[in-house]
Amino acid sequence: MKTQKIPEATIVRLSMYSRFLNNLANNGVTIVSSEEIAKGLNGSPAQVRKDLAYFGEFGTRGVGYNVRDLNEQIKKILGLTHKWKAILVGAGHLGTALINHKAFKTRGFEIQAVFDNAPQKIGQTIGGVPVYDVAELVDYVKREKAQIGIIAIPPAHAQEAADLLVQGEIKAILNFAPCVITVPPQVEMRSVDFTVYLEVLTYNVETNRK
Amino acid sequence: MKTQKIPEATIVRLSMYSRFLNNLANNGVTIVSSEEIAKGLNGSPAQVRKDLAYFGEFGTRGVGYNVRDLNEQIKKILGLTHKWKAILVGAGHLGTALINHKAFKTRGFEIQAVFDNAPQKIGQTIGGVPVYDVAELVDYVKREKAQIGIIAIPPAHAQEAADLLVQGEIKAILNFAPCVITVPPQVEMRSVDFTVYLEVLTYNVETNRK
DNA sequence: GACTGTGAAGCCATTCACAGCT
DNA sequence: AGCTGTGAATGGCTTCACAGTC
Numbered sequence A, B: 001m002k003t004q005k006i007p008e009a010t011i012v013r014l015s016m017y018s019r020f021l022n023n024l025a026n027n028g029v030t031i032v033s034s035e036e037i038a039k040g041l042n043g044s045p046a047q048v049r050k051d052l053a054y055f056g057e058f059g060t061r062g063v064g065y066n067v068r069d070l071n072e073q074i075k076k077i078l079g080l081t082h083k084w085k086a087i088l089v090g091a092g093h094l095g096t097a098l099i100n101h102k103a104f105k106t107r108g109f110e111i112q113a114v115f116d117n118a119p120q121k122i123g124q125t126i127g128g129v130p131v132y133d134v135a136e137l138v139d140y141v142k143r144e145k146a147q148i149g150i151i152a153i154p155p156a157h158a159q160e161a162a163d164l165l166v167q168g169e170i171k172a173i174l175n176f177a178p179c180v181i182t183v184p185p186q187v188e189m190r191s192v193d194f195t196v197y198l199e200v201l202t203y204n205v206e207t208n209r210k
Numbered sequence C: 001g002a003c004t005g006t007g008a009a010g011c012c013a014t015t016c017a018c019a020g021c022t
Numbered sequence D: 001a002g003c004t005g006t007g008a009a010t011g012g013c014t015t016c017a018c019a020g021t022c
Helices: A009-026 A034-041 A046-055 A069-079 A093-099 A102-108 A133-143 A155-167 A194-208 B008-026 B033-041 B045-053 B065-077 B093-100 B102-105 B134-146 B155-167 B194-208
Strands: A063-064 A086-087 A109-116 A129-133 A148-151 A170-175 A189-190 B064-066 B084-089 B110-118 B129-133 B148-151 B172-175 B186-191
Touching: A009 A046, A009 A069, A009 B129, A009 B194, A034 A046, A034 A063, A063 A069, A069 A148, A069 B194, A086 A093, A086 A133, A086 A155, A093 A109, A102 B008, A102 B194, A109 A133, A129 A133, A133 A155, A148 A155, A148 B134, A148 B194, A170 B194, A189 B033, A189 B194, A194 B008, A194 B065, A194 B102, A194 B148, A194 B186, B008 B033, B008 B045, B008 B065, B033 B064, B033 B110, B064 B065, B084 B093, B084 B134, B084 B155, B093 B110, B102 B110, B110 B134, B129 B134, B134 B155, B148 B155, B155 B172
Parallel strands: A086 A109, A086 A148, A109 A129, A148 A170, A170 A189, B084 B110, B084 B148, B110 B129, B148 B172, B172 B186
Antiparallel strands: none
16 A cells, blocks of 8 residues: 555545445345445445555455455545534525435434525424534634534525635535535535536436437 | 547536526526636636536637527537436435425426325325335336436335336436446436535545644 | 747556466 | 456547648
8 A cells, every 4th residue: 555646536435335235234145245245335346456456455365355344444545434523504494405305314414404595494403404604614623623514505606605715714615506616725625516417317318319 | 529438527516607607597697607617616717618628619709708609509509408317216205305495496307297106195195106016117107208207205115116117228327226226328327416525525524634 | 038839758547467375 | 178367559538739711
């Protein structure tokens, strides 16, 4: 193992490997081969081995990988051995869906607060999470040292929300608004933009019926 | 322009260019350069030109691109000159968020029906869209010739939902469940998996504070 | 002079094929 | 014998740099 640039696609796959290993462990499987992991992910065995080899030697030649150990290693790599404090911007339908989504809790993410600018929403709770005025966002993030900000509002105000999060010294932003957002380099940012995938689908459907 | 393999990343960017061009047009801009498009997308001018050049010569040397014309061309490439019939599987929070999402209507996608297995939801409407029993899904998709199926249910049953959509001869599937789904090659499928991006963020936050 | 279109070069990720362990 | 770990080869996307056009 040496220091080298690791493809983002590798990190994405690590996250999926971990999920797959969880399932295996729940089914009582203790040993797994790169071949089997690959099958579970529609990937290739060489890819699996290469991805893991960036970070160490986790397997046993002639045998395979210990499911539980490998999962622990991957979680450590991804930074999932401790909890993460998240806050949500947007108390609309999407925000509500995210608060109620199982995936956050099961992976150690805790949405601590929601921020919105609609007076009738402020003071309420959604799925047990309090809704605050967006005017309090910067202070809250600073005070609570929230690390992850999730943007779930329409594109028109998404950049403003990002700016507030940055002002609060957030570490990372997950943006669900279908638009481009700019943040300073020290802030990690990824967009989940389903609209572009929808159009990738239509492109492929149109193109393949030649 | 010749027939060659076009990177998926190019299609993703085309979708974003189109959105950007919509904004420009709404602001009364008529001509745009690759440089300006690049700035709007945090990309490079060469990339913009290369992406567009896969499909034709849409610009004028020394001048730039006509905003409206280029947008029309891109929409044609993406198959957005006609409407798309979509159906949704899952009448939960996420499904509700998707039905109410502006992005579908503005890009020509119409969610015609929602399918769920909860008896108390069947017969209701959500955002004006009727909720049907999932038992009727296959027939409905065949009869209405729905082209796009959207999966918005927990991972445990996502593959079953995909199988039903495939049985109904759907053309494309957009999967929001955080799991791997397998479909036959003639069906286009993409997953919108925000959980992996969340973990890409944590990986980067952990790694960059060395 | 300005900006597009494009072959070539450079770079990065994936696949291959086999050496290395158990 | 079986499966991992890995340098080398391949393939593909992006960047470069300039020719082409207005």
